[in-house]
Amino acid sequence: MGMWNHVGLCVSDLDRAIRFYGEAFGFTERNRLAIPDPIASKLLRVPEPVGMTAAYLTLGDAEAGGAVLELLHFDRPGNDPQRERSFTEPGLTHISLTVDDVAATCDRVRALGGEVLDDTDVGGLAIMVRDLDGQIVELLPPGALPQ
Structure with missing residues (x-):
């Protein structure tokens, strides 16, 4: 059996996104990590250099099943929104x-x-x-x- 852990969301500006999710919805930043390029490259299947930073935000008590939102930021080009997705497309x-x-x-x-x-x-x-x-x-x- 599994247990919900988190959902990851790529953002164009990490600090701005943390502020938005905190002030709009009440999320709290719990941790921020610079992920080493070899790990990020392999896990995400993207070429180095990756320049990935992850911030973990919580809503409610994460240990008691509250929401965890992982905000991902990449220093490499291509971190800008590409297009609007339709609700009828597979995926989140x-x-x-x-x-x-x-x-x-x-x-x-x-x-x-x-x-x-x-x-x-x-x-x-x-x-x-x-x-x-x-x-x-x-x-x-x-x-x-x-x-």
């Missing part, structure tokens, strides 16, 4: 977070430079926002998902 479509106040969270997202996708608001049940690099984050009020 979004990150989903339960927040105490959806409207206030949307206000923080806007103030920090993110985008609120107002046309996705489904009557207070959920809304989608984009982080600074275009990653979709779904915001849900408490109790929005069936148990």
Whole structure:
């Protein structure tokens, strides 16, 4: 049997992303590591030099099953967003977070430079926002998902 560990997200500016996820959603930076090029190159199947830094952010108590978000930054070229992905393409479509106040969270997202996708608001049940690099984050009020 497995256990959820983390999800990794490549970002164009590590410090800016840490600030965004912290101030918008309440994540806390727990650790930051410069990953040696030989390890990063082999694990990620990218050529050296890699120049990878990983920051681990937590939401809630990670030891008790809280969320861990790994933000990855690469010093090499090609670290910029390429294109918007469709929800119908295979692969990760979004990150989903339960927040105490959806409207206030949307206000923080806007103030920090993110985008609120107002046309996705489904009557207070959920809304989608984009982080600074275009990653979709779904915001849900408490109790929005069936148990």
